[in-house]
Amino acid sequence: MNVVGPKTLRTRILLGVLIPVFLILAAGLTYESYDHRAHLIEGQHQQGDMVARLTATTVTQALWDFDIVQVEQSLQQIVALGQVASVEIIGLAGEQIAAATAPGFTPSEGDFITTHVIEYVLGDQHEELGELRLTLPVEHVTGPLMDTTVQHAAVSVLIFALLAVSVFLVLTRISQPLTKIGTAIDDIYxxxxxxxxxxQSRTDEIGMLAQTLEQMRRNEVEMADLRAHTTEASRRERKRIYRALKSTRDGVILTDETGHVVFSNANASIFFADARDxxxxxxxxxxxxxxxxQIEERVAANQDFAAEASVTHFNSGEELNLLVRGGPIRDEEGLYLGTLLLATDHSDQARQAARVKFMAEHDSLTGLPNxxxxxxxxGNWLNQGEQVSILLADLDHFKMINDTLGHPTGDALLKVVGEKFLGNCGKNALAARLGGDEFAILVKGAASEERLNSIANSLVYDLSKPLTIDGNVLHTGMSAGIATLSGSEAGSTDGIRCADLALYEAKKGGRGRVEIFHKDLExxxxRKTLLERELRGALNEGSIRPVFQVQTDLKTGQIIGFETLARWHHRHLGSISPAEFIPVAEDSGLIRELTYQIMTHAFRAAARWHDMGWTGRVAVNLSPKLFGSQVDEFVNDCLYETGCPASAVEAEITETVVLSSGQSALKEIEALQRLGVTVALDDFGMGYSSLSYLQKFPVNKIKVDAAFVSKLPDSAETRAIVVAIAELGHALGMHVTGEGAETEVHRQLLRECKVDYLQGYFDxxxxxxxxxxxxxFPGAGLHLQMSN
Structure with a gap:
């Protein structure tokens, strides 16, 4: 059953206050009535007892005297007082002796009846005469009780009315603002x-509530504006995403949690074959x-996945290289909603990557592997347990061809050589260009060394013939070294190193040869490894010391200079020749430190000698390995460190510098000359193109190789060559030094050949x-302060 109650807050509060008050007032009034009635009844009983005693006392004597008339008069008087409605005296036998009743009195159940024994006292004796019975009417109680109750009820009603009015007014004061605030809340809602x-201007709780609601209203206004903007932005964003997914070149598929397609773009049908919404x-x-x-397993496990696959184009049948990737779609609480699948056709990228990989692994000029x-x-062949032979080769006179005829001709020659290398390789073989004029061939198999030796000799023979390149007839050649390795324990670096050592031996024994690595080379x-290790220690200890070989003027006999030479005496290996440890220093990267130590010693000595008045120069040898790394700054730093003037220094270079570094070497030679350092070309006459390079590289001095000087006494041709070198040098403004002069005959012949200076054991x-x-300074003796 639905109970319809008050709907307004004011009514509810009003009833909630007034009903309890009413109940309290009613309970109080009832309690007051009952309490007052009890007091009235108790008073009635007391009054009846008192009247009964007085009446009994009054009528005792008359009753003792049997004066009934007097007794009745006394009773009438008692009734006339108005407190007693009826009075009677009952004899000892129960008979009525006398009685008096108020006019109009009708007995009722509520009347109060009081009895009292009438005794006559005579001395010590008590004589009972009868019993007095009084009746007090109930109206004596109900009348006052009713009056009092009416008064209390009137007061209670007045209080209740005043309270009701007060509460109503208060609630009206409260409910009206609340009603309007409620309307405002409804509007906001x-x-x-x-x-x-x-x-909002009120300072009480209603004002605070109104201010809070107003702030909420303003926030809602801002949020409404934001939602309106966001809704539009979200709609546009969803539209953009949808358009992007539709128009992207990738294939896009969204599935639900059951694996059914719920979205697919146009390319999805191309990449995913029968995939349909x-x-x-x-x-x-x-x-x-x-x-x-693999992908099904990842999808089943709700995991991300990525894989590459080659598939056939659904329409054209073209082979595509796809990158397939995707993963689970989850909501904010991590609940799985489905799977996103993307397929990207990176066939072009794959082809480009393959091209980049090919370029990274192949020579751009010849197309051979690098x-x-x-x-x-x-490394792969060795790890497979194969026996592998490696050939390293380089071309003879390539630097001369490249510099004299130009790089295009040199490149054309390299292409022809690359084709010859490739043409001589068959199955289980790989031809490569390592850089410059260096080529290599790998051959695997049980007879790899014999097969590779045959290929090498064929190439040496083929390249010994003249080649016509761009209308130029070129004479070149090839030297090669072969090494054989087998098993996964062999290192590819060791194999290349062994082949390189065999190539070095082939060149040292004469060009156009093939050398196979053998135990002696091992x-x-x-020995080279030992020297490298010991050389590092010697450089750390500073145990490699410079010595000075005199250079004299053939005309005056005066000392015009010294050549600084390095000497190394090992405590266990004994004296080690520079011809042995200098190549080790060059190959191991120690040549710069070795040159620094020798050069700073020499520069300090030259500085001291110049301070003592000597005006000659001290020559130091610069390795070809130093060129290309700003050797001029290296020399200048050493000059600055030692305080040596550049006018006291000469730099000796070999034609290898000229042949290997070309124009870059020219710039560094010119930079040395600008510092004030003279430059001498050492071992002149033993190379292949010394005369042609004298014009390109204008050095200050040329030094005729000792091989020519040693043959002067026995060979008129040699004397003619030395004369030609001297005249050519003088014509170019250069001084000429003869190296390796050991006898007076050598000195005399060098003078006759117009050589300027002499250097050798003769002095x-x-x-x-x-x-x-x-x-x-012969006279200086022990007074000179020398450095160790």
């Missing part, structure tokens, strides 16, 4: 934000079996700084 919340996605219909199984691919292939490698062996100082 229903999205009506035009009207401000009333009563509403159908269950079947990876096996368009992916290779292994890739499909060093990187050769080393990778060599001994050389061990004495190389000497330490102290001895050289004594040679320069």
């Amino acid at each position: 229903n999205g009506r934000f035009d009207t401000a919340v009333p009563y 509403g159908e269950k996605l079947n990876f096996r219909s368009w992916l290779p079996q292994d890739v499909a199984e 060093r990187r691919l050769l080393e990778h292939t060599l 001994t050389v490698i061990k 004495g062996p190389p000497m330490a700084e102290r001895a050289a100082t004594a040679r320069l």
Whole structure:
């Protein structure tokens, strides 16, 4: 059953207050009535007892005297007082002796009846005469009780009325603002934000509530504006995303949690074959079996996945290289909603990557594999347990051809050589260009060394013939070294190193040869490794010392300079020739430190000698390995460190610098000359193109190789060559020094050949700084302060 109650808050509060008050007042009034009635009844009883005693006392004597008339008069008087409605005296036998009743009195159940024994006292004796019975009417109680109750009820009604009015007024004061605030809340709830919340100016709780609601209203206004903007922005964003997914070149598929397609763009049908909206996605219909199984496992586990696969274009039949990737779609609480699948056709990227990989592993000029691919292939073959032979080769006179005829001709020659290398390789072989004029061939198999030796000799023979390149007839050649490795324990670096050592031996024995690595060369490698290790220690200890070989003027006999030579005496290996440890220093990267130590010693000695008045120059040898790394700044730093003037220094270079570094070497030579350092070309006449390079590289001095000087006494042709060199040098403004002069005959013949200076054991062996100082300044003796 539905109970309809008050709907307004004011009514509810009013009833909630007044009903309890009414009940309390009613209960109080009832209690007061009952309490007052009890008091009245008790008073009636007391009054009846008192009247009964007085009446009994009054009528005792008359009753003792049997004066009935007097008794009745007394009773009438008692009744006339108005307190007693009826009075009677009952004899001892129960008979009525006398009685009096108030006029109009009608007995009722509520009347109060009081009895009292009438006794006559005579001395010590008590004589009972009868019983007095009084009746007090109930109206004596109900009348006052009713009057009192009416009064109390009137007071209660007045109080209740005043309270009701007060509460009503208070509630009206409260409910009216609340009603209006409620209306404002309803407006806010229903999205009506035009009207401000009333009563904000009040300072009580209603004012605080109104201010809070007003702030809420303003926030809602801002949120409504934001939602309107956001809704539009979201709609546009969803539209953009939808358009992007539709128009992207990638294939896009969204599935629900059951695996059925709920969205697919146009490219999805190309990449995903039979994938259609509403159908269950079947990876096996368009992916290779292994890739499909892998992706299905990841999808089943709700995990991300990515895989590459080659598939056939659904329309054109073209082979596509796809990158397939995707993963689960989850809501904010992590609940799985489905799967996103993307397929990107990176066939072009794959082809480009393959092209980049090819370029990274192949020589751009010849198209042959480069060093990187050769080393990778060599390592793979060795790891497979194969026996592998490696050939390293370089061309003879290539630097001369490249510089004299130009780089295009040199490049054309390299292409022809590359074709010849490739043409001589068959199955289980790899031809490569390592850089410059260096080529290599790998051959694997049980007879790899014999096969590679045959290929090498064929190439040497083929390249020994003249080649016509761009209308130029070129004479070149090839030297080669072969090494054989087998098993996974062999290192590719060791194999290349052994082949390189064999190539070095082939060149040292004469160009156009093939050298196979053998045990003796292995001994050389061990010796070289030992020297490298010991050389590092010697440089750290500073145990490699400079010596000075005199250079004299053939006309005056005066000392015009010294050549600084390095000497190394090992505590266990004994004296080690510079011809042995300098190549080790060059190959191991120690040549710069070695040159620094020798050069700073020499520069300090030259500075001291110049301070003592000597005006010659001290020559130091600069390795070809130093060029290309700003050797001029290196020399200048040493000059600055030692305080040596550049006018006291000469730099000796070999034609190898000219042949290997070309124009870059010219710039560094010119930079040295600008510092004030003179430059001498050492070992002149032993190379292949010395005369042609004298014009390109205008050095200050040329030094005729000792091989020519030693043959002067026995060979008129040699004398003619030395004369020609001297005249050519003088014509170009250069001084000429003859090296290796050991006898007076050598000195005389060098003078006849118009050579300017002499250097060799004729003037004495190389000497330490102290001895050289004594040679320069014979009188200085022990008074000179020399450095160790």
